Amino acid sequence: MTKTINISLDVMGGDNGPTTVLEGADIALVRHPDIRYVLYGDPEIVTPMLENFPRVKQASTFHATEVKIEMDERPSQALRRGRGKSSMWKAIEATKTGEADVCVSAGNTGALMVMSKFCLRTMANIERPAIAAIWPTLRGESVVLDVGATIGADAQQLIDFAMMGGAMARSLFAIDKPTVGLLNIGEEDVKGLDEVKEAGRLLRDFNLPQLDYKGFVEGDDLGRGTVDVVVTEGFVGNIALKTAEGTAKQLAEYLRSAMSRTFMAKLGYLFARSAFMRLREKMDPRKVNGGVFLGLNGIVIKSHGGTDGEGFAAAVGLGYDMVKNGLTEKIEQDLSVYHKNRFAADGESAS
């Protein structure tokens, strides 16, 4: 018997409620029949709904929870109200008890992060967690982190992010030594924020075996896919991510409006329909849905709150892939190599 991948779901999370979560779970299950779900939610809502998803019901253990975290609730209040008993908390906790390998929630991002930190705690040697996004690029995909877990990061924290992002890239993209860049406002070594410059110097000095550090990258390198992993602190990363999303929406709107203006344009659209469909697929934000919380003792994935079943399935698939490819083990291994080397180096310079 092959090992199943156990995924806990916060069934109550998301703008569109439990239907979307169960739809997504169903789609993901067809793709990966070796998934087993651990579901948390309000039995009065979820139990009857499960009858419509016999495949999911068959592959799930359901746990009743009483509290649902609201999408607009403050993280501190959510923690007070939901700690130990909300569907969100219990789904996170399942990765700690070992009942699940990974947790997926489309709920309130701030609450999910605070609860995850509180419940799972950061890994040994990691001070602060990061949210990693998968960024579609002209070359394929890159990992970008932190896109909003915490504001600010010193040089050491940026190096932690580089290692965690590198491990994620190795889990997802099947490359041995991912290329890594630090997001900055110029490519020369003299430019930019002090902590970014310091992190760059250290990454060059350490010359980590599992990373290929390429230096600074700029905002336009994100879409270009210049490196496999782009490292930045959470304020800048979040603004870059939302700016790119906004620009993509803006251009899609320009395109839509241009194509519906004249008869000839509409005719052209009809002829090129399959090309437009390919383009839409390429630009589909649901395909790369899922922010991964890294640096905690457990993997938690945040699905976009407003997504549909297809998008939620992508987030579940992402969690599946990362567990299957041993993300946590890779991070732990990289950190241990790094800290061994670093202390060895410290020892040398002290002698």
Next chain:
Amino acid sequence: MTKTINISLDVMGGDNGPTTVLEGADIALVRHPDIRYVLYGDPEIVTPMLENFPRVKQASTFHATEVKIEMDERPSQALRRGRGKSSMWKAIEATKTGEADVCVSAGNTGALMVMSKFCLRTMANIERPAIAAIWPTLRGESVVLDVGATIGADAQQLIDFAMMGGAMARSLFAIDKPTVGLLNIGEEDVKGLDEVKEAGRLLRDFNLPQLDYKGFVEGDDLGRGTVDVVVTEGFVGNIALKTAEGTAKQLAEYLRSAMSRTFMAKLGYLFARSAFMRLREKMDPRKVNGGVFLGLNGIVIKSHGGTDGEGFAAAVGLGYDMVKNGLTEKIEQDLSVYHKNRFAADGESAS
């Protein structure tokens, strides 16, 4: 006789050399025949070249300069080598002596900023200058600043940026009271960087007559055009700007590739050709070329280094519009109102 608008040009600046600058000057002159140019450059190159642009020659005063600032030169070195004698320095200085109303250069951004600060100094009551970009949005255009003049900004500096950006929006968009937002990673008052929260609190308290403060905006509000003026510090602003540019290029590449894959797509492209042309025009980065240095005793406009004549003409046109609409006077007036009110408020709270 109507007043002419006097524009100084660093003819040697830019990746593509003096031809692009003179081509752009020529295009702008056809649009605005009341421009007079003050040109600075190497006479051996520029004098014979001017023969190909008789309109520009006719409308210009030419000054010979010996030093040309290289595009990859460090700002500190550029200042040492070019102070007082480079085409860049002299073009900036012309706005100080009164020979020009505005200076336009496609040269090295860092060098242009350092020289402008050194030569023009910051305005009274302004601690640090900002670079403002004109951002194309779904609603039209917004002013976004700072996109890279300096890293970091405290609450007071963010308020300065808001006022200067507001004055620029009033000069360009013909609105009396532009809407203003602070770029942050959440819309609630409790989220984000401390200095951003503090600036938000102060903007609400002051309730400046010339600005309509709307609160925090996020990265995706940039393309949406939620507010007329988006305020942030230079590191984040620069990364947001380049991220948007990179995303636009990425999607244009997706579109190009989708439209050339199959015969039907190519046929569709032909039918919809005029729509695609409109789209290309809409997305044309040359149309909104020009970063405006604000907060100095003189207006300096940075054209993109790699632009062509059309793009350089847009930067010249931008300078023309701002002078015509009294940008400097508006900034000075707004600052004086603000400081009068602020000191009055300080006096009240002290009494």
